[in-house]
Amino acid sequence: MSATMIKEFRLPDLGEGLTESEILSWKVAVGDTVTLNQVIAEVETAKAVVELPSPFAGTVAVLHEQAGSVVEVGKPIVSFEVDDAGASPSGVPGSDGGASGGVAPTGSPLEATGKREPNLVGYGAVVERSGRPARRQRGFDGGVAEREPVRESVPVVEPTTPLAVPAEPTAEQERPRSTPPVRKLARDLGIDLGLVTGTGPAGLITRSDVQDFAAGPQVQILGRVDAPTAVPAVGISAERETRTPIKGVRKFTAAAMVQSAFTAPHVTEFLTVDVTPTMELLTRLKASREFAGYKLTPLTIAAKAVLIALRRNPTLNSRWDEAAQEIVQFNYVNLGIAAATPRGLTVPNIKDADRMTLLELSSALSELTDTARSGKTSPADLTGGTISITNIGVFGIDAGTPILNPGEAAIVALGSVRRAPWVHNDELAVRQVMSLSLSFDHRLVDGEQGSKFLADLGAILSDPATVMTMI
Incomplete structure (x- = not known):
């Protein structure tokens, strides 16, 4: 045995x-x-x-x-x-x-x-048969050597991290320690956690602590002293404000946007174009046998147009390397697509999108958006982007000033397609019109380069046949 x-x-x-x-x-x-x-x-x-x-x-x-x-x-x-x-x-x-x-x-x-043992997703490299050393990782509890020096500083403790509670915390210093389900229970019962004594590890407030306090003779409800024990009526919220912990995807996105906005000097340009020919092309493609079963949208055509315009204006497909004091121009395009998810904004990217046909790009876009909405995007798909698109038109917005994804030189915002009066063939007609917004890092991209890219993009969308003169 x-x-x-x-x-x-x-x-x-x-x-x-x-x-x-x-x-x-x-x-x-x-x-x-x-x-x-x-x-x-x-x-x-x-x-x-x-x-x-x-x-x-x-x-x-x-x-x-x-x-x-x-x-x-x-x-x-x-x-x-x-x-x-x-x-x-x-x-x-x-x-x-x-x-x-x-x-x-x-x-x-x-x-x-020399046998490769199971390597779990995201857990770092392991030694290969070639004998190359494994990727250096951070050690814990006296782990791996070659750790980077630790700066002497006071650690910042997240309110929702029960294992990182400092000794003898006070109500004046920080919020009571508890888990999100316990805080929700306290809100539902109208209990101020500042009055609850935690019996868990390092003073952590547990579910039973809240329930025992609620069953006591007197409860402080929503910050009022000496209020009687009460439970808010079903469907009625007695709270005047709702607090949501800043963590996960939203916390990372907020930090990235602040870094980008205050590091890269943003410039935004706008161009409104007649996209009636593109919409007519889209209708023909949807009816064709080759694209049967594929999801084609204005974003699909616009993404392909961005990739073509980049060939003529490669400076927009680059990044600023501050440490090396170099401009790095990419010879490939990992096209980021901003996606609104229940957990916040993410920008997954399509690897080597510039090598894809329109059919392949359509399939990749569908897979990317479905995965993002389900919250299953892998960390690898969220890194390595070289330029991004945000489709604000799906929300009925015409134009905006998008913030660059950190490490990228440009981002394109697609406005909604609207029927509007437009001069066509020297006559006033009702046409389908779209506004394009381009934000770029002025350290990397001059105004002339950004304008030429935006003009090329607009030319393709206003007359797809123009591509014949560009490639």
């Missing part, structure tokens, strides 16, 4: 040095039997919602964190009971058998055999 052992799994870095993630939901419970790489949880990083696979095959022994908790990278989230024979080698990132940063220690089975 084989012996069993407890293996602890710590939250890994799911991409680009992110420091924390929120556990949205557990897909397993204590006592469940899991297999290697079975999805055990759904977590939200600052960029995307990611499914977390199990690094072990065994039985769930302990869930260290509740759904809704914001957990620092490197903190234990679940423990497994595994057989000695089925336990993962010490080189598996996040296990307690080795370096939590994901580098196999000397003498490990991975190094001895």
Whole structure:
């Protein structure tokens, strides 16, 4: 009979040095039997919602964190009971058998055999047969060497991180520590958490603490002292304001937009064009047998037009390298598409979009938008963009001044297509008109270059046959 052992799994870095993630939901419970790489949880990083696979095959022994908790990278989230024979080698990132940063220690089975062990999504590189060193990761609890020096500073503690509570917090210093579900329960019951004493670890306020306080003889309701115990009537909100924690995708987006707005000198230009020929082309393509079953929209045609215009104006497909004091011009196009999701704005990108046919681009756009709306965009699809499009026309907006996606030189905003009076063939006629907005980084793109790009884009959309003179 084989012996069993407890293996602890710590939250890994799911991409680009992110420091924390929120556990949205557990897909397993204590006592469940899991297999290697079975999805055990759904977590939200600052960029995307990611499914977390199990690094072990065994039985769930302990869930260290509740759904809704914001957990620092490197903190234990679940423990497994595994057989000695089925336990993962010490080189598996996040296990307690080795370096939590994901580098196999000397003498490990991975190094001895040269065999590639399971490498979970976003957990960092492992040693290949070629003998190349693994990507250096951050260590935790005295982990991997070669860590970057730690600056001496007072840590900033998120209100929703129960494991990072400083000793003896006071009400004047910060909000009471609790998880999002507990705060919601308190709001529903009209309870001020500042009056509740937490019995959880490091003073964490638990669900039972709130329920016990609500059952007491006196409750402070919505900040009023000496108010009687009461529960707001169903369908009636007694709150005068609603507070939503800034975290996850929205927190990352806000920081990125502030950085972009105050780092890159933005210039925005506008051009209104008659897109009636493009809309007529769109109607013909939809009716063609080649595009049967494909989703074609004005965005599809506009995206292709942007890619063609970039060939003639490549300076807009570049970035500013401050450290090297260089302008980096890309010889490929990863086309970002701004997508509004329930969790905030994301800008996933289509890799090597410039090499795609219109048919391939249509398919890629459909897949990108469906994935973004479902919240399943991978961190890899959210990085590496070179230029972006935001389709504000779907909201009935004509024009705007879009903010650059950090690291990119330009972004195009597509306005709504409207029927409007327009001079056509020297006569006044009702035509389909669209406004284009182009914001660009004036460090990289001169006004002439930005204007030429916008003019080329407008020429293609006002007369698709113009492409014949451009390529």
